[in-house]
Amino acid sequence: MANSFLLFISNLLFSMDIDFDDFFEDSMKIGQIIGIVFAVITVLIIVMVIVSAIKAKNKTSGYIKNIKDKMVEKIEEQKTKDICEYCGSKLKPEENRCPNCGAQRKK
Numbered sequence: 001m002a003n004s005f006l007l008f009i010s011n012l013l014f015s016m017d018i019d020f021d022d023f024f025e026d027s028m029k030i031g032q033i034i035g036i037v038f039a040v041i042t043v044l045i046i047v048m049v050i051v052s053a054i055k056a057k058n059k060t061s062g063y064i065k066n067i068k069d070k071m072v073e074k075i076e077e078q079k080t081k082d083i084c085e086y087c088g089s090k091l092k093p094e095e096n097r098c099p100n101c102g103a104q105r106k107k
């Protein structure tokens with residue numbers, strides 16, 4: 001009777017041991033899953049940062065292009081203002097009349 005009780009206890013401890021092994025194995029699996037989840041989140045954050053950086057760069061280069069276009073437009077406008085619209089002579093900035101044909105400077 002006492003022997004079978006001890007056998008029962010040792011069997012119980014043995015089965016508990018196996019349970020503990022499973023528990024540790026499970027917690028290792030959980031740790032791996034948490035690690036994978038964190039890795040995925042990290043990758044997603046990196047991708048989001050890269051995407052937002054690219055978007056910001058495109059926005060900035062669009063803004064710069066806009067300014068450049070406006071400057072080019074201004075320069076072109078200034079160039080046409082510096083040329084007499086009647087004879088095509090170059091006008092100096094301070095001249096109000098064309099030195100060649102006497103036409104009024106285009107405003």
Ligand SMILES: [Zn+2]
Nearest residue numbers: 084087098101
């Ligand atoms: Zn002229």
